[in-house]
Amino acid sequence: MKVVEETPYRFRIEREGPMRVPGVVFVSRALMPEDQALRQVVNVATLPGIVEASYGMPDLHWGYGFPIGGVAATDVADGGVVSPGGVGFDISCGVRLLAAEVDRDTLRPRLETLMDRLGAAIPRGTGRGAVWRLSGRSELEKLLYGGAAHAVEQGHGTPRDLARCEDFGAVADADPAQVSERAMERGQAQVGSLGSGNHFLEVQAVDRIDDEAVARAFGLRAGQVCVMIHCGSRGLGHQICTDHVRAMEKAMPRHGIQVPDRQLACAPVTSPEGEAYLGAMAAAANYGRANRQLLGQATRDAFAATFGSDGELQLVYDISHNLAKIEVHDGKRLCVHRKGATRALPPYHPDLPDDLASAGQPVLIPGTMGTASYVLAGVPDGRAFFSTCHGAGRTQSRHQAARSVNGRRLRDELHRQGIQVRGATWRGLAEETPAAYKDVDAVIAAAEGAGLCRRVARLVPLGVVKG
Numbered sequence: 001m002k003v004v005e006e007t008p009y010r011f012r013i014e015r016e017g018p019m020r021v022p023g024v025v026f027v028s029r030a031l032m033p034e035d036q037a038l039r040q041v042v043n044v045a046t047l048p049g050i051v052e053a054s055y056g057m058p059d060l061h062w063g064y065g066f067p068i069g070g071v072a073a074t075d076v077a078d079g080g081v082v083s084p085g086g087v088g089f090d091i092s093c094g095v096r097l098l099a100a101e102v103d104r105d106t107l108r109p110r111l112e113t114l115m116d117r118l119g120a121a122i123p124r125g126t127g128r129g130a131v132w133r134l135s136g137r138s139e140l141e142k143l144l145y146g147g148a149a150h151a152v153e154q155g156h157g158t159p160r161d162l163a164r165c166e167d168f169g170a171v172a173d174a175d176p177a178q179v180s181e182r183a184m185e186r187g188q189a190q191v192g193s194l195g196s197g198n199h200f201l202e203v204q205a206v207d208r209i210d211d212e213a214v215a216r217a218f219g220l221r222a223g224q225v226c227v228m229i230h231c232g233s234r235g236l237g238h239q240i241c242t243d244h245v246r247a248m249e250k251a252m253p254r255h256g257i258q259v260p261d262r263q264l265a266c267a268p269v270t271s272p273e274g275e276a277y278l279g280a281m282a283a284a285a286n287y288g289r290a291n292r293q294l295l296g297q298a299t300r301d302a303f304a305a306t307f308g309s310d311g312e313l314q315l316v317y318d319i320s321h322n323l324a325k326i327e328v329h330d331g332k333r334l335c336v337h338r339k340g341a342t343r344a345l346p347p348y349h350p351d352l353p354d355d356l357a358s359a360g361q362p363v364l365i366p367g368t369m370g371t372a373s374y375v376l377a378g379v380p381d382g383r384a385f386f387s388t389c390h391g392a393g394r395t396q397s398r399h400q401a402a403r404s405v406n407g408r409r410l411r412d413e414l415h416r417q418g419i420q421v422r423g424a425t426w427r428g429l430a431e432e433t434p435a436a437y438k439d440v441d442a443v444i445a446a447a448e449g450a451g452l453c454r455r456v457a458r459l460v461p462l463g464v465v466k467g
Helices: 035-044 104-121 137-153 161-163 181-188 212-217 234-255 271-313 398-404 407-416 426-431 438-449
Strands: 001-006 009-011 023-025 049-062 068-075 096-104 200-209 224-231 311-320 322-329 334-341 362-365 373-377 420-423 452-467
Touching: 009 035, 023 035, 035 068, 049 438, 068 234, 068 407, 096 104, 104 224, 104 271, 104 398, 104 420, 104 452, 137 161, 137 181, 137 271, 161 311, 181 234, 181 271, 212 373, 212 452, 224 234, 224 271, 224 334, 224 452, 234 271, 234 398, 271 311, 311 362, 362 438, 373 438, 398 426, 407 420, 420 426, 438 452
Parallel strands: 023 049, 420 452
Antiparallel strands: 001 009, 009 023, 049 068, 068 334, 096 224, 096 311, 200 224, 200 452, 322 334, 362 373, 373 452
16 A cells, blocks of 8 residues: 655555545644554455545454444435445544543542442453443343433433533434344343443543643632542444344345445445444443433442542543544535544534534544643644544554563552552453553554644543443
């Protein structure tokens, strides 16, 4: 493949063979990913109906079908397809950020107590523990329709929370009828749980403010304690992806579609298979949003028990980074896939709540449990359908990471750095060693340099609960 450097943070992969559009990768030379991820950018560029380019974000790395950090939009009216591989197995995996009334100095003498409470309150790992025991299938269906809004209706949060959620807490057009019985079974006992892998709950402090006015609109100030929660739709979302990839594999010949990688299985958005997947995906997205809503409430309870009336937590924002959405860009209805990529709406976009209109959408970018995380904002001329990165991006597989470090020693080293860790397993900690990830500061510099977003605040870890 021919890769051309257009700017220090924008590289173009020229069209070749069956590519319908070029590839565009927003990275620096130092962040350029392995050829395997670039080849996936090329493969995505062959999808029917794709427009503009197959995009890669600064944290780009190899994934299932689509690269992680991949963005692609297809024209619904021109045979555009939807691909489960463009969303991934953890549908609506995303990040929630809550801001506390207390500051870092107030927290310091009570940090271990708080972390013990959070460690006890937050279900995690591969088991079936959950914050909320749903009464039965009918209540699960209500949650799949209502998302975070249903959780709030049941007393798990406040109406203000919904104003600070993407889509105001629920994706429209969810269709639980398209969710298999096996997926429903897997989701029944997992809502309100972190899961495992790279999911976490992290207590942080605002280390630096880069834009005072926007930070004020978001509810952030220097020295403030925050909590970042990263998780998704658990086994329910994974099963939905599995089910619909299989269905689309069988349907592609009927639609005359060929793809260079079977993991790019897809179907026209307006086909029965496409509509079925979008309905099931929306249901999983609502499950993921309810999941983070419940974990946020469990966190509020732990803060209240530790700090009393001073322990209030306000939601800054909740945003997904694994989703396909029907959006209008330049007058066209597009199916925008963001896999390991975060929507970054500009100021005064109609989908923003009134109190964030002048600031733009908060963009939440976790680093690792030993490095910084960032709060960014969308910009007026944002590229790639107003999208940006979603994290630091892996450089090692989980297997490689687990072989390179001992989990117990890693925990001890983080404690020496002042970061309290509550992990489910030693191997789980080792798999998520900071050394397995790219330099998040470099990723953010590339995202800002490419014109995808702008910095608002830098957060540093104080304590982490890991699956």
